[in-house]
Amino acid sequence: DAKTTQPTSMDCAEGRAANLPCNHSTISGNEYVYWYRQIHSQGPQYIIHGLKNNETNEMASLIITEDRKSSTLILPHATLRDTAVYYCIVRAPMDSNYQLIWGAGTKLIIKP
């Protein structure tokens, strides 16, 4: 079973911030939160990851709650090209089990 829970789908207006929630209430102390997205059956694309501090890169921001039981991926100015399935995954970086547990993700639809 996936270690994370995400809404099945979300809509967002083009140009607005898209906020994608993820629940990971059973996360362990050494597990990071990773976000990937998959655009129209292409290969998944790495977005961002974090442990407990908020992180930002050129693609998105990641906000992790203080208790680390949930997080939010923020796409600051969503475009039509951001329409994709977004996956939230938790994993310990040095885990010798390299299997990422992929849930069903959130289908984000950006509307004009």
Add this chain to the structure above:
Amino acid sequence: NAGVTQTPKFRVLKTGQSMTLLCAQDMNHEYMYWYRQDPGMGLRLIHYSVGEGTTAKGEVPDGYNVSRLKKQNFLLGLESAAPSQTSVYFCASSYGGGTDGYTFGSGTRLTVV
């Protein structure tokens, strides 16, 4: 910089036929992975490799074999294809164990009839 390249992109096999999927990466990554993705589902790990000459089983290895003779290539073989192996196959690579994320190929869509 091509990243991760998968060949072929599409293939139709008859039950019982064999084939090899090729994955090549030009990022000098040590780790490589093969995943399958069935409709509406997340990815599942088939096999992986932590370096040239090494392979290991993932979550769903049955019916597949792999080889990593060269650092840049990771081959996935189906010896006797079955309809249950109809899926989209993704190869990925990473520097180290994927701490900074994985780079995925564009996928191979395989249909077994």
